[in-house]
Amino acid sequence: MMPDEKKPIPWGLPPLRSEILKEREARDVVKVSEENQNETLQPVYYYPEPMEHYTHDGPKGYTPLDSHSGGTRNRTRVAALSIGTAMVLGTLFYVGMVCLCPSHEVSCADTIAAVDKLIQGGLNSSNTVAWERLAEMTDLYGNRMTSSKAYDLSADWVVRTANEQDSNLTAYTEPVWVNQWNRNSESLHLFVPTRPQGKVELKMLGLGNSVATPNGGVEANVIPVHSFEELAQLGNSTIAGNIVMFNFPFTGYGHTTMFRVRGAREAEKYGALAVLVRTLSPDSSFDSVHTGSSQRAGIPAASISLADANYIERMYKRAKAGKSADHVAPRVRLVMNAQLHENFKQSANVIIDLKGSERPEEIVLLSGHFDSWDVGVGAMDDGAGAFLAWEAARMIAKLERAPRRTIRVVMWNNEETLQRGAHAYFEKHKNEISNHTFAIESDSGVFDPWGLVLAADQTLVDKLKGYGAHLFGDLGGGNIASSDVDSTGEDIEILCKHGVPCGGFLSINPENGAAPGEPNWENHYFRFHHANSDRIEVIDKHQLRRSAASLATWAYLIADQ
Numbered sequence: 001m002m003p004d005e006k007k008p009i010p011w012g013l014p015p016l017r018s019e020i021l022k023e024r025e026a027r028d029v030v031k032v033s034e035e036n037q038n039e040t041l042q043p044v045y046y047y048p049e050p051m052e053h054y055t056h057d058g059p060k061g062y063t064p065l066d067s068h069s070g071g072t073r074n075r076t077r078v079a080a081l082s083i084g085t086a087m088v089l090g091t092l093f094y095v096g097m098v099c100l101c102p103s104h105e106v107s108c109a110d111t112i113a114a115v116d117k118l119i120q121g122g123l124n125s126s127n128t129v130a131w132e133r134l135a136e137m138t139d140l141y142g143n144r145m146t147s148s149k150a151y152d153l154s155a156d157w158v159v160r161t162a163n164e165q166d167s168n169l170t171a172y173t174e175p176v177w178v179n180q181w182n183r184n185s186e187s188l189h190l191f192v193p194t195r196p197q198g199k200v201e202l203k204m205l206g207l208g209n210s211v212a213t214p215n216g217g218v219e220a221n222v223i224p225v226h227s228f229e230e231l232a233q234l235g236n237s238t239i240a241g242n243i244v245m246f247n248f249p250f251t252g253y254g255h256t257t258m259f260r261v262r263g264a265r266e267a268e269k270y271g272a273l274a275v276l277v278r279t280l281s282p283d284s285s286f287d288s289v290h291t292g293s294s295q296r297a298g299i300p301a302a303s304i305s306l307a308d309a310n311y312i313e314r315m316y317k318r319a320k321a322g323k324s325a326d327h328v329a330p331r332v333r334l335v336m337n338a339q340l341h342e343n344f345k346q347s348a349n350v351i352i353d354l355k356g357s358e359r360p361e362e363i364v365l366l367s368g369h370f371d372s373w374d375v376g377v378g379a380m381d382d383g384a385g386a387f388l389a390w391e392a393a394r395m396i397a398k399l400e401r402a403p404r405r406t407i408r409v410v411m412w413n414n415e416e417t418l419q420r421g422a423h424a425y426f427e428k429h430k431n432e433i434s435n436h437t438f439a440i441e442s443d444s445g446v447f448d449p450w451g452l453v454l455a456a457d458q459t460l461v462d463k464l465k466g467y468g469a470h471l472f473g474d475l476g477g478g479n480i481a482s483s484d485v486d487s488t489g490e491d492i493e494i495l496c497k498h499g500v501p502c503g504g505f506l507s508i509n510p511e512n513g514a515a516p517g518e519p520n521w522e523n524h525y526f527r528f529h530h531a532n533s534d535r536i537e538v539i540d541k542h543q544l545r546r547s548a549a550s551l552a553t554w555a556y557l558i559a560d561q
């Protein structure tokens with residue numbers, strides 16, 4: 001028995017966790033009782049199908065992640081709180097402490113002292129470095145679409161800044177071949193004869209990977225559709241020669257993504273000339289337009305706002321009722337000059353290492369993706385996730401003693417389209433995958449910290465639950481939930497599938513305090529996701545620091561074991 005095992009628990013349960021427990025008990029959603037202590041909440045998420053035209057020659061036995069075809073993958077994100085575990089947290093904590101410091105050179109007291117400094121650092125409001133850096137980089141170079149010059153300039157800026165300003169950190173890049181999709185000029189006009197100009201210019205964004213329209217654009221009537229089943233029922237007789245508009249309310253990203261991802265391919269089966277997809281965002285952002293990747297089809301695809309989708313639908317219904325000559329059927333002209341170039345250029349992942357003090361070859365990987373869409377500046381998606389990892393490493397690098405294992409920050413390239421940054425990293429390091437002790441990704445917005453969803457064996461999950469419940473205190477971020485591999489992070493998925501324990505680092509919704517898995521948890525994030533409003537103002541400097549300290553705490557605990 002180590003003397004530290006008798007050390008009193010420094011903090012009680014984090015307030016957030018106890019509030020969640022109380023609230024859930026009150027709502028009778030999950031009762032804290034012997035009978036259902038293993039009960040979990042299991043919302044279902046749908047994710048975009050990766051593009052099919054990317055082929056990958058991986059090692060024998062390795063299934064390329066891009067080899068799927070057909071329907072959208074149905075991934076279950078188990079945002080689970082094993083409520084019953086709360087009753088045995090004390091026991092786990094002490095069990096955890098026994099396992100925490102197997103090294104003869106590092107005592108538990110050393111680890112706890114280091115972690116305590118990280119937590120205190122997170123509560124120190126004078127540190128706004130991560131936010132200032134993110135603001136400066138996005139002000140200087142703008143968004144970071146994969147393959148863009150701005151991406152490379154931003155990557156150089158991070159490497160330069162880390163090497164010049166952050167003692168003990170070493171920054172460099174590793175090559176990644178990327179595709180290029182350029183939207184070029186695009187426009188959408190709705191013909192409304194009663195308006196003085198006879199038409200209205202609608203806000204629109206072509207969907208990533210879309211083909212262009214024919215020269216001069218495509219002009220046709222618009223048929224509102226609300227499901228793929230309805231599309232099939234309407235069939236060729238109604239759809240052929242027209243433009244399909246998917247007008248489906250945002251009921252969560254997972255439930256709504258399929259129209260953006262598969263809409264064009266489904267509609268072209270029935271002879272549609274193009275598709276318009278109502279933007280994937282909560283109702284309150286009714287006038288904004290959000291882009292995102294789509295499966296490349298033979299017809300073009302564009303996103304329009306909720307307000308314009310409803311406008312077109314009202315026109316359609318009035319025209320069908322036929323009560324006035326003013327009530328014409330909705331007709332639009334869509335012009336898109338998008339171009340796709342495969343294997344366009346060599347770009348890079350950005351990597352920042354803090355060398356481990358005892359086992360430098362073993363790696364705890366912290367990550368976010370560095371590429372963004374070509375709208376806004378990508379401050380939230382996923383600049384904040386990438387800089388969160390960087391700031392966590394910087395906080396750890398300032399401690400007197402580096403953890404036993406190496407902390408590696410990876411800012412992935414090409415997440416938004418083909419995840420080639422993740423594949424390039426895997427290829428380059430495939431003989432060292434077993435040296436990766438743990439991998440974490442943040443790509444759901446960085447607000448106040450909630451904790452980790454883990455795809456790891458139960459022993460590790462239980463151990464981290466013990467730490468989470470007792471170490472994080474007012475800082476927050478100590479929650480742990482079990483998950484499946486697919487839900488931890490798009491870029492680390494390939495590592496997880498090759499045996500690396502993985503975690504997704506998640507935040508609390510700053511609007512309503514909802515935790516992952518609770519109603520409307522994702523709404524705040526999706527107000528700004530892939531939109532022009534993804535600016536630095538979405539990110540709060542103090543929330544970013546607190547999350548970085550929380551992530552740093554997890555990283556240190558894992559890397560120092």
Ligand SMILES: [Zn+2]
Nearest residue numbers: 369381382443
């Ligand atoms: Zn993202």
